[in-house]
Amino acid sequence: MSENHPIIDMSWHMADTPLGQAKAGIALRKTTPLESHADWKIVPRRRDVIGLLEEQSAQRVPDLIPLRYYRMSDSAFTFYRGTALIMANDLAHTPTTGIPVQAVGDAHIGNFGMFRSPSDRLVFDINDFDETATGPWEWDVKRLAVSVEICGRANGIKEKDRRNAVARCVHSYRDHIRQFSQMDFLDVWYDHLDVEAALDHYESTVNGKRNRTLRDAALRAPVRDSDHAAAKLTYLDSGEKRLRFRSKPPELVPISELQDYADLGVLRERLDALYDSYRQSL
Known part of the structure; x- marks a missing residue:
């Protein structure tokens, strides 16, 4: 996270009921309108991005730095994956609602994957928490949404399809937060995305055919164990x-x-x- 991150109001308390939570969120739109999140501009005296990387590299093992830079230079997406600090520094100057969460901190699309749960079910979820920190919930959503766009570009996805993918990503986040607000804490804790069920639903609603790429990935996931x-x-x-x-x-x-x-x-x-x-x- 950036040294310039906004001050989080730790006095904020969640309302006791879903209705109260919804009202509190709507009230915050007066101080932080939805439209205020739409644009990003380079602020005056923005920190030099190369300087930020060098500052971070000073704390890393010297022999690994060239390898890290080599991997980051492969594409715009690999650079994006390796530069959470740069985005955090930029997001530090953007509007936030002031609702603190334990953020993933680096919630890009490459940090999600399939793995076996303790109940021995194949699930899809976030799998990397080495940047986790208390911060604005908006930062996770923005980093994830941008990663969908950049990943789409790297894979030659058409602009219209990329835009739809980003919109579906954000809408899914919104819809799940709404569902979670109606659930007990333990139910939220144990909620998961079952890969087999999700694949069946996806294939039946898209074109009724098996998706070989996703099915192959699901077959490989269980063998990647200890x-x-x-x-x-x-x-x-x-x-x-x-x-x-x-x-x-x-x-x-x-x-x-x-x-x-x-x-x-x-x-x-x-x-x-x-x-x-x-x-x-x-």
Whole structure:
């Protein structure tokens, strides 16, 4: 998030009833009209975007920075995916209703995917929370909507179809928020998008034919589990008869090879403390 982010009014409280919540939202349109979200303009003395990236890179592992920039340079969409800080800095100067949420922080379309839920059902949901922070709910919606447009451009989707996709994305968000407002907290918590049911509905309403691309993606999703990750990232040490992380610098580097970046003794102590804390929380 940007150092210039708007001050969030933490005194805000949600109304007790769905009707009260709806009235509160409508009242906020007087101070923050819907139309105020439509336009974005470059503000005077806008932070230099390259400077923002360099500032962020100063906190990263030096050997990984060229790889990150290389991946970001592939397309406008990959650049967009890697520059949440730039968009947060720009959004910091836009109108907000002042309703704080625990935002995803980087809710672009590439951070959604299919995976097995704890109940062993294949679901579609957000799968990346490393940018999560308390902030305006509007930021998540805007970042997601823009990502649909940019992703569509990168894949050669026609302008009319891109516009429809963005509109459907925002409308779906609105409709689900309305549904959630009528539900109990636990029902919202356990709500999910079942992939099989969603695919059946999509195919029956579009053209009645199976979508091979989506079906293939659904078939691949279940095998991307912890066993798949272990086979990809580790090897069996024949001497110690235990799994060890592979060494594939600069992307995958075992702790034992990090002497150039950290005090290994201190790092191990921190990891042990983190693990103990996690175990106690369970």
